[in-house]
Amino acid sequence: MGKPVLVIPCSGIGKPFGSIARDATFRVCDDLRPGTADTLCLSLIVMGDEEAREKVASSRCITVDGCPLACSHNNVARSGGNIAAEFRVMDLLRENRGLRPRAVTFLDEDGEKLSKMLGDRIAAKVDELSEGSR
Numbered sequence: 001m002g003k004p005v006l007v008i009p010c011s012g013i014g015k016p017f018g019s020i021a022r023d024a025t026f027r028v029c030d031d032l033r034p035g036t037a038d039t040l041c042l043s044l045i046v047m048g049d050e051e052a053r054e055k056v057a058s059s060r061c062i063t064v065d066g067c068p069l070a071c072s073h074n075n076v077a078r079s080g081g082n083i084a085a086e087f088r089v090m091d092l093l094r095e096n097r098g099l100r101p102r103a104v105t106f107l108d109e110d111g112e113k114l115s116k117m118l119g120d121r122i123a124a125k126v127d128e129l130s131e132g133s134r
């Protein structure tokens with residue numbers, strides 16, 4: 001098996017969209033694609049941790065952001081990360097206007113639905129990237 005694809009969510013504390021980005025990431029790394037997907041704490045990259053920098057530069061990365069400020073994408077890009085794909089919770093919301101997640105600490109029903117959809121899309125991208133590296 002090749003190097004795992006790194007899925008890096010924004011920290012998103014205090015915003016439901018950030019919580020969805022994180023939840024979807026854990027879904028992929030823990031349940032859907034364990035072994036082929038892994039994650040990394042964005043704070044390490046923001047703080048300039050050498051090991052984290054080396055990891056994002058030498059792996060294919062997928063950034064997952066809650067809102068258009070794109071904290072994960074911007075910070076991974078700034079530290080020289082190899083970004084193969086990016087996802088934004090806001091894009092998914094635009095396609096599913098009936099869903100209105102509100103809870104922050106724990107996802108409500110609509111938040112869960114969005115997290116599942118996002119997790120499935122990220123997992124499909126992980127498969128595509130893993131196929132390409134074989």
Ligand code: SF4
Pocket residue numbers: 010011012013015017018065066067068069070071072
């Ligand atoms: S991308 Fe948006 S939700 Fe995520 S950490 Fe940045 S400001 Fe918060």
